[in-house]
Amino acid sequence: MDYKKLAERILEKLGGKENVESVVHCMTRLRFVLKDESQVDDEQVKKIKGVIGVMKKSGQYQIIIGNEVASVYKEICALGNFKEKTSAKKIEKKNQNIISEMLDIISSVMSPVIPAIIGAAMIKVLLTVLPMIGILSNTSQTYELLSVIGDGAFFFMPVLIGMSAAKRFNANPYYAVSIALIILHPNFISLLKGANEAGQTVKFFNLIPVTYANYSYSVIPIILSVAVLPYIEQFVDKITPKITKNFLKPMLVMLFIAPIVMVVIGPLGAIFGDMLSTAVYFIQDKLGFIAVGLVAAVFPFVVMTGMHHAFTPIKLGVLATTGFEGFICIAEFCANMAQGAAALAVSIKSKNSDIKQSAGSSAFSALVAGITEPALYGTNLRFKKPMIGACLGGLMGGLVGGFFQMKCYGVATPAIVTIPQYLEEGNPQSFLYILITLGVTVVSTFIITYVIGFEDPVEEDDEEMLEEKVTIPLNTGLNIVSPLEGHMIELSQVNDVTFSSGVMGNGVAIIPTKGQVVAPFDGTIDVFFKTHHAIGLRSETGVELLIHVGLDTVNLEGKYFTPHRKQGDTIKTGDVILEFDIEKIKKAGYELVTPIIITNSQQFMDIIVKKKDVVTANDQVLAII
Structure with missing residues (x-):
C-alpha cells in the first residue's frame, strides 16, 4: 500500500489540510477534528482504496483504516504538519447525562494509551508461556526483569493517562504528568498505606484529611484531575503578576492542584471507579454466566460507539484486587472470535476475489491478533447478515465460557495468540475450557453466517465489463x-x-x-x-x-x-x-x-x-x- 498516496487522497477529500483542526489515531482509525464537516462527502471518502469505512462520533470524523493506520497517520502528519498540534477542539455534548459523558471521556483518553498497554500485556503473556514450556524459570533474575517491563505500564498507568488526558482537555502535559507522579510517589503511597493499616488518617495542615486510595493501575482519578487542571492554570495566570510568571505561576499551579487531587479529586475518582465496577458486576451477580453471553452478543455495538475502552479501568481494578477477571474479558474474547469467524465465512463463501482477500485478512486480524475493526466495519457490517452470525456466535460462546467460569489474568487484546492469559495456574482443565469456548464460538458463528448467507457483490472486473457493455x-x-x-x-x-x-x-x-x-x-x-x-x-x-x-x-x-x-x-x-x-x-x-x-x-x-x-x-x- 502506498501510504503517502492514501494520505494525500484522504486530506484531499477532507477539504485539504486547512480544514483539519487536529488528528490522532487509535488501533484502526484516524480520528480527525474538522473545522467544517459539511465540506466532506462521506461517499467519496469511503471510495478511497485503503479506507474501510467512516464514522462520525463526538465531534470526530473517524476514518477506519485497519492495521496499517499508524503508517497512514505518519504520512498525514508529514503532509499537514499536524504533529505540532496538541490541542483538540472542545466538543459539545448534547442530551448526555453525566455518566454517559464521563464514559465517553474515558474512551477518548484511553484510545491512545492502548498500544502501550497491549505491549506490556504481551510481555505478561510471555511470562506465562515461557515458564510453562521450560524456557524460563520464574525464580530467575531474567523473569524478575521481564516482570518489571511487563508491569511498568500498568503500575504507572496514571502517567500515561495524564499525557493523553492533557491533550483531551488542552492542559499542560507536564503539569499533568507531575500530578500522576505525585500520587505514585513511594513516600506518598507508604504514608497513606501506613496510616491506614494503623487505623489513622493523614491530614493536610493537621486539618484536612487525605483519604487512603491506591492510585497505581488507576485511570479515573487522573482523568478527573487533568480535567480540572486547565481551570487552575487559568486562575493562577490571572492572579500572577506578569514579571513573576516564569517562576511563580508553576509553583502556584502545583500548590493548588496537588492538595485538591489528594484531598478531593483522587478519592472521588476512586469512588466513581468502584461504582462503575460495582454496576457492571452487579449484572453478572444477577444473571450469572448468562451475562457473559449477553455482553459478548452486544459487544460489537459497544465497539462501534468506541465505549469498549471504558471497560479497561474496570478490568484493571479487578485484576489489581483479585488477580483475575472473569466477566468482561471473557465476553470480549468470544466477541472478537465471533467477528473473525463471521468474516472467515464470508471469505470462504464469496465468489468475489477482492471480498475473499479483504474478508480473509480481516478474519486473520480478528482471530489471531484480536483487531476486529477491519472485520466489523469492512466485512460484517458491510454485508449486514454476517453481523447476525457474529452476535449469535458470540452469545453461544459467551454462555459456554461463563458456564465454565473462565478467568483472565491479563488485559492483552483477546485473541488466539493471547490464549495463555486465560490459563489458570495449577488447573490444567482451564486450557480445555478455553478450547471448548473458542470452538463453540468460531464453529457456531461460521455455520450461522455461512447458512444465512449475504449479498455477494459482483466481481469488480466483471461489473466494469458489464458496464462497458x-x-x-x-x-x-x-x-x-x-x-x-x-x-x-x-x-x-x-x-x-x-x-x-x-x-x-x-x-x-x-x-x-x-x-x-x-x-x-x-x-x-x-x-x-x-x-x-x-x-x-x-x-x-x-x-x-x-x-x-x-x-x-x-x-x-x-x-x-x-x-x-x-x-x-x-x-x-x-x-x-x-x-x-x-x-x-x-x-x-x-x-x-x-x-x-x-x-x-x-x-x-x-x-x-x-x-x-x-x-x-x-x-x-x-x-x-
Whole structure:
C-alpha cells in the first residue's frame, strides 16, 4: 500500500489540510477534528482504496483504516504538519447525562494509551508461556526483569493517562504528568498505606484529611484531575503578576492542584471507579454466566460507539484486587472470535476475489491478533447478515465460557495468540475450557453466517465489463438518462412502501429542483394520467418506465401540472413532456420526491444504478442489461 498516496487522497477529500483542526489515531482509525464537516462527502471518502469505512462520533470524523493506520497517520502528519498540534477542539455534548459523558471521556483518553498497554500485556503473556514450556524459570533474575517491563505500564498507568488526558482537555502535559507522579510517589503511597493499616488518617495542615486510595493501575482519578487542571492554570495566570510568571505561576499551579487531587479529586475518582465496577458486576451477580453471553452478543455495538475502552479501568481494578477477571474479558474474547469467524465465512463463501482477500485478512486480524475493526466495519457490517452470525456466535460462546467460569489474568487484546492469559495456574482443565469456548464460538458463528448467507457483490472486473457493455451511445434504450434535475436518492428511501419496497420494479428517485420532466430515451408515451402527475413510457428496445411526480399528488387532480405531450406521442431524448410548479405543490403540502421505476424489471438480467448526488437531465442514471 502506498501510504503517502492514501494520505494525500484522504486530506484531499477532507477539504485539504486547512480544514483539519487536529488528528490522532487509535488501533484502526484516524480520528480527525474538522473545522467544517459539511465540506466532506462521506461517499467519496469511503471510495478511497485503503479506507474501510467512516464514522462520525463526538465531534470526530473517524476514518477506519485497519492495521496499517499508524503508517497512514505518519504520512498525514508529514503532509499537514499536524504533529505540532496538541490541542483538540472542545466538543459539545448534547442530551448526555453525566455518566454517559464521563464514559465517553474515558474512551477518548484511553484510545491512545492502548498500544502501550497491549505491549506490556504481551510481555505478561510471555511470562506465562515461557515458564510453562521450560524456557524460563520464574525464580530467575531474567523473569524478575521481564516482570518489571511487563508491569511498568500498568503500575504507572496514571502517567500515561495524564499525557493523553492533557491533550483531551488542552492542559499542560507536564503539569499533568507531575500530578500522576505525585500520587505514585513511594513516600506518598507508604504514608497513606501506613496510616491506614494503623487505623489513622493523614491530614493536610493537621486539618484536612487525605483519604487512603491506591492510585497505581488507576485511570479515573487522573482523568478527573487533568480535567480540572486547565481551570487552575487559568486562575493562577490571572492572579500572577506578569514579571513573576516564569517562576511563580508553576509553583502556584502545583500548590493548588496537588492538595485538591489528594484531598478531593483522587478519592472521588476512586469512588466513581468502584461504582462503575460495582454496576457492571452487579449484572453478572444477577444473571450469572448468562451475562457473559449477553455482553459478548452486544459487544460489537459497544465497539462501534468506541465505549469498549471504558471497560479497561474496570478490568484493571479487578485484576489489581483479585488477580483475575472473569466477566468482561471473557465476553470480549468470544466477541472478537465471533467477528473473525463471521468474516472467515464470508471469505470462504464469496465468489468475489477482492471480498475473499479483504474478508480473509480481516478474519486473520480478528482471530489471531484480536483487531476486529477491519472485520466489523469492512466485512460484517458491510454485508449486514454476517453481523447476525457474529452476535449469535458470540452469545453461544459467551454462555459456554461463563458456564465454565473462565478467568483472565491479563488485559492483552483477546485473541488466539493471547490464549495463555486465560490459563489458570495449577488447573490444567482451564486450557480445555478455553478450547471448548473458542470452538463453540468460531464453529457456531461460521455455520450461522455461512447458512444465512449475504449479498455477494459482483466481481469488480466483471461489473466494469458489464458496464462497458451497456455504456453505449445514448438513445438506444439500454441507457436511461435522468428525466429531471435534482438530488438523487435510493428508491428504498422514498416515504411510500409501494415504491420503496421494490414491488413495482427497480429504479431510483429524484427530488426535483427544476419543475420539468424530459424524455429519458427515445420511445413513446404509453400512459399519461389525466391528473398529469404520472407518466408511463416505453423505449424502442422495450424498457417500460414509470415517472411518478411527487407522492399522493394524484389528489391535486392536475393542478399545477402543465403537459407538453399526450398519450401515444413519439418522444426523443430531451423532449419536454411535462412542467410543474414546485413551490405551489410544496405549499399544498405534498412531497415532490419522484420515483423513476422500470416496471418490467423482471425481463432484464440486471439493472445498474449510476449513483450520483446531483443529476441533470443529461446524466445517465440507469443501465439495463
